[in-house]
Amino acid sequence: MGSPLMNAALWVIAGVLALVFLAAGLMKISQPREKLAASGMAWTADFSPGAVKAVGALEVLGAVGLVVPAALGVAPALAAWAALGLVATMLGATVLHLRRKEATALPVALVLLVLAAVVAWGRFGPYAF
Template sequence: MNVVLWIIAILLGLAFIAAGLMKILQPKEKLIETGLGWVETFAPGHVKIIGALDLLAGVGLILPAAVGVAEVLVPLAAVGIVLLMIGAVVVHGRRRETPMVIANLVLLVLAAVVAWGRFGPYSF
């Protein structure tokens, strides 16, 4: 199970690092062009904050465990992703974007598995 948790954490971490960098580095207009229509309803600063949270959560899933320092940050980052995904489900649900709601729920469940595993029976 420890190997499964590592795989999930690394994949989630890389996905959230990439998503966070995209939201931080690209202007709002470019994000809308690339298919992130939800950013229309958010101020540019809020999109950057969401990107920073994505980036920090992704790094928090991988780095502490990889270097063996402050490993409690891994399940805390996973809980942060769960909270981010709850917000994403609400936003996409209001916009009636069912495929995105499903994708967010999958990410939520994967993050919850990491949080449960690292807080519980497979903590570091």
Template sequence: MNVVLWIAAGLLAVLYLFAGGMKLATPREKLLENPNMGWAADFSEAAVKGIGAVEVLGALGLILPWALGIAPVLTPLAATGLAVVQVGAIVVHVRRKEAKALPMNVVLLLLAAFVAVGRFAG
């Protein structure tokens, strides 16, 4: 089970590092040119950067505390936080009637919840 948890955490970490890094490094106006980032029109530049920062920190929290054995409780807390981020994303996409984004959000939510439960139990 530990190997499966590491794979799920690693996959989530890569995805969130990429997505969060993109939100941090790219101006909001440029993000809006991407058809998958239309939701950013509903948020300020600071809010988009904040979401990006949460995603990057969550990605680091999925891997580093557990791998280094330093405050390993932070790993399931990071996974829980990323699950909450996905719940928020699902709400935003439902409100905007962006059904095509929902399957990915649900998969990320389930993976984050799996890692959270698995690491809290372990």
């Protein structure tokens, strides 16, 4: 299981990511696309309401998958797969923001991508459950 300090750091990072993606996903699921676009998520105007809700659902599932399986001891390896799924999600977000020339959205997307990649690396690798 590796170093207890690194394991704790991975738990903290996963917890922060889970909170961020849970909030973002629930927002996308619960609010109309037009309201999201007006609140600063201009990219949502380019996608159908169903696609925006699907992204939100994936974010919620990723958030839950980062912590719940490992915390309950039920299929804890799912945490690594959830982190990898969030890496893919943020790669897509990065490409989207680059194409739309949304420079202000890039730092957040890249930080979330790197943090999810760190969790995936740790949970697939030396700090697996």
